[in-house]
Amino acid sequence: MRERIESALLPPVVALLVALVAGDLLILAVGQSPAAVYRLLVQGTWGNWYGFGQVLYKTTTLIATGLAVSLGLRAGLFNIGAEGQLAAGGFGAALAGLALPAGTPAWIAVPACVAAAMAAGGAVGAVPGALRARFGAHEVITTIMLNFIVLALLNWIVVAHLRVPETLHTPEIRAGAVPRLAVAWAAFHGSAANFTIGILLAAALATWWFLFRTRSGYELRAVGLQPDAAEYGGVGAGATWMRALAISGMLAGLGGVNFVLGYKHYYEEGFAGGAGFLGIAVALVGRNHPAGVVVAALFFATLSQGGLAVNALVPKQLVEVLQGVIILAVAASVPEVRRAIAAARGGKRP
Amino acid sequence: MSGERAPAAVSLEGIEKRFGAVRANRGASLVVAPGEIHALVGENGAGKSTLMRILAGLIAPDAGRAEVDGRDVTGWRTADAIAAGVGMVHQHFMLVPTLTVAENVVLGREPHRGPALDLRRARAEVAEVAARYGLRVEPSRMVGELSVGEAQRVEILKALFRGARLLILDEPTAVLSPPEVQELWRVLRALRAGGGTIVLITHKLDEVMQVSDRITVMRRGETVARMTTRDTTPAEIARAMVGREVALGGAPPSAGTAGAPALTVRDLVVAGARRPREVDGVSFTVAAGEILGIAGVEGNGQSALLDALAGLRPAASGTVMLGDRDVTALGVRERSALGLAHIPEDRHRRGLVLDYSVADNLILGRQRAYARWGRMDRARIAEHARAAVERFDIRPADPALPARALSGGNQQKVVIAREMGGDFTVLLAAQPTRGVDVGAIEFIHAQLRAARAAGKAVLLVSAELQEVLALADRVAVMYGGRFVGLVPRAQASESSLGPLMTGAA
Numbered sequence: 018m019r020e021r022i023e024s025a026l027l028p029p030v031v032a033l034l035v036a037l038v039a040g041d042l043l044i045l046a047v048g049q050s051p052a053a054v055y056r057l058l059v060q061g062t063w064g065n066w067y068g069f070g071q072v073l074y075k076t077t078t079l080i081a082t083g084l085a086v087s088l089g090l091r092a093g094l095f096n097i098g099a100e101g102q103l104a105a106g107g108f109g110a111a112l113a114g115l116a117l118p119a120g121t122p123a124w125i126a127v128p129a130c131v132a133a134a135m136a137a138g139g140a141v142g143a144v145p146g147a148l149r150a151r152f153g154a155h156e157v158i159t160t161i162m163l164n165f166i167v168l169a170l171l172n173w174i175v176v177a178h179l180r181v182p183e184t185l186h187t188p189e190i191r192a193g194a195v196p197r198l199a200v201a202w203a204a205f206h207g208s209a210a211n212f213t214i215g216i217l218l219a220a221a222l223a224t225w226w227f228l229f230r231t232r233s234g235y236e237l238r239a240v241g242l243q244p245d246a247a248e249y250g251g252v253g254a255g256a257t258w259m260r261a262l263a264i265s266g267m268l269a270g271l272g273g274v275n276f277v278l279g280y281k282h283y284y285e286e287g288f289a290g291g292a293g294f295l296g297i298a299v300a301l302v303g304r305n306h307p308a309g310v311v312v313a314a315l316f317f318a319t320l321s322q323g324g325l326a327v328n329a330l331v332p333k334q335l336v337e338v339l340q341g342v343i344i345l346a347v348a349a350s351v352p353e354v355r356r357a358i359a360a361a362r363g364g365k366r367p
Numbered sequence: 368m369s370g371e372r373a374p375a376a377v378s379l380e381g382i383e384k385r386f387g388a389v390r391a392n393r394g395a396s397l398v399v400a401p402g403e404i405h406a407l408v409g410e411n412g413a414g415k416s417t418l419m420r421i422l423a424g425l426i427a428p429d430a431g432r433a434e435v436d437g438r439d440v441t442g443w444r445t446a447d448a449i450a451a452g453v454g455m456v457h458q459h460f461m462l463v464p465t466l467t468v469a470e471n472v473v474l475g476r477e478p479h480r481g482p483a484l485d486l487r488r489a490r491a492e493v494a495e496v497a498a499r500y501g502l503r504v505e506p507s508r509m510v511g512e513l514s515v516g517e518a519q520r521v522e523i524l525k526a527l528f529r530g531a532r533l534l535i536l537d538e539p540t541a542v543l544s545p546p547e548v549q550e551l552w553r554v555l556r557a558l559r560a561g562g563g564t565i566v567l568i569t570h571k572l573d574e575v576m577q578v579s580d581r582i583t584v585m586r587r588g589e590t591v592a593r594m595t596t597r598d599t600t601p602a603e604i605a606r607a608m609v610g611r612e613v614a615l616g617g618a619p620p621s622a623g624t625a626g627a628p629a630l631t632v633r634d635l636v637v638a639g640a641r642r643p644r645e646v647d648g649v650s651f652t653v654a655a656g657e658i659l660g661i662a663g664v665e666g667n668g669q670s671a672l673l674d675a676l677a678g679l680r681p682a683a684s685g686t687v688m689l690g691d692r693d694v695t696a697l698g699v700r701e702r703s704a705l706g707l708a709h710i711p712e713d714r715h716r717r718g719l720v721l722d723y724s725v726a727d728n729l730i731l732g733r734q735r736a737y738a739r740w741g742r743m744d745r746a747r748i749a750e751h752a753r754a755a756v757e758r759f760d761i762r763p764a765d766p767a768l769p770a771r772a773l774s775g776g777n778q779q780k781v782v783i784a785r786e787m788g789g790d791f792t793v794l795l796a797a798q799p800t801r802g803v804d805v806g807a808i809e810f811i812h813a814q815l816r817a818a819r820a821a822g823k824a825v826l827l828v829s830a831e832l833q834e835v836l837a838l839a840d841r842v843a844v845m846y847g848g849r850f851v852g853l854v855p856r857a858q859a860s861e862s863s864l865g866p867l868m869t870g871a872a
Contacts, residue, residue, distance in 0.1 A: 232738035250732035251700030
């Protein structure tokens, strides 16, 4: 057991060290002191309540997309469509919020909007799942392409039918808001952090329970590890793939609640802002384990918020370079990726 | 051998090699005299292949010393090994199927005229080397069209063409029919007569006795015995391999008290990826209390037949019945529920999820029975695993270990515990002892005999003719997707079945 935990933690830790060294070199290259930059980074994120609130807000979305990608990987599928699924989830939540009358009590409105977000994300995820199961279309291609289709379609709907003039967003929803954390803890005042993080932590727990305690989870992981053995055990890969990508889409869609119900109360073009793609890094660094995903989401959210904080000393792109280094280092070391590369070379899937 | 004074062809001393937590070689040693056929024997996982891969320069040892012809070659690379005349023929051939024999053999050192490849000269050179060693191959044929035995001769030819004087063969007979094996022995003896040295990795004792001059036995990474073939017996070698007394051969099959047909197959046709009729109209029945053995060289439709019987592949036509129930249209799960158990031929790909724990593997295919409302019943899974580990003597006795951490024999015991531990009426046993050690073979054979005695119907498919002859009540030979013979055990022998396996009769 201890050995397994060690082997799971080693790649991300090594990746971090590599990134730290790379970061030092980059900071020195632009003529700054690494210590000063890192101090600023910590101060701007964990050093004050506003910064910490922003970190939590970003963490929330990343937990959603990270869980989505990791659940796909557990079934042996690379879901690169979390970006589109996240946007669809936000749109679903906004649509439900607009449809409900203004006076709807929160205990009806919030679950309804959350369900709508999951349904919308799940629907987008189910499409590549069905294409894979029915026609063998590779999910990497279909999920990437579907991102463009979904984002363009949502833009068209918003611009043509729902836009508030002079903006790229829908009207404010009338019901289904999730309160900010500042309501309970005044120190968070001004930050976007809201109680959606509780929903996502519950989702992480549920994902863990599903993967490791249910029969469906047992079958899903078997398909991901050894499709032939799963088939021998009476588990059809096709149906499992469809289910996995639908659930994956639902998890990503859940992330849309954070922006729409918890922050702006409307759907806006481009709100996903790459969080779907960053979810891939979160899943890889989190080693496809829900607990790891939560920690990795917190980490990447810190980096992303910290990028804004260190802007005074170094270009904020430096933090993006760091993220890139971490992703590369982890990707080069985690077995899932090595397996995928080996499979691509052999022309077969693992 | 004559060369007592000359330096040994190979001398490996105190070789250590570790892969992660596994010590594949722990102080292993090997001395091979020039001009002998040396058998390197041991159970699976004894470290034979690792030792030979070190000799061939594929991997470097952690410690120890390697000498070839008296020269220190410790840690050399494959290119050095080839230059020094050391060639290895691997278990899995490394040939390009779309090139001809000659093109494959000269690959990497092609004769050319100016910038152009001189294929005529290549063919002539290859034919010349083949003739010198009596290797029967046609240089202009496409490798993809060759039989396995022929492809293996091409591999040997390739090594010889590169000037190999020391040839290492890793389990060369695993894929050959008995006549092809005899042809291989003829080639190896011809090589020895020409002054060549051969190291033969194997775990089949009859081969060792037939062809080798001397024997080195390995067990758990160590060299435990050196013997001269003339002065030893199979029982003595087996004892050295396992470290204890082993019953070889076992009891002859009892005259079965066969009951009603439990598995009936009629005119079964199964389509394959390359052949539309990989199983080409096969009919047979297996009665309760009977073992029907299917012999044959691998790749003659056995895998497709088993897949179709298990419900993993659809039948193109024909029927499969369990008892009096037609199951042709049913899937894996339904057939399993009707009492069909299946030991698949490839436990690493199919039989086990290697990263799952032993406990989780012990319920693969029965996961529905161990879940309530979709939730896994962990207490029952653990209880089931504890009982199975004890009853089938799975070691180490820790159901939480991943299956990957077990030895081949214990992995197979997990599969057997799962398939034979519960209720079943028909058992498909495909290559049940492949890649397991001698001790586990005994155990598995005893389990199959016990199943027959308990009135189960067993269909045994094995590439080991001796295994089929040792267990089956009736023997069928499969060739080219058909049954070319189906006879009672009493009328079957190695010499009567051998020709059938090659399609010669």
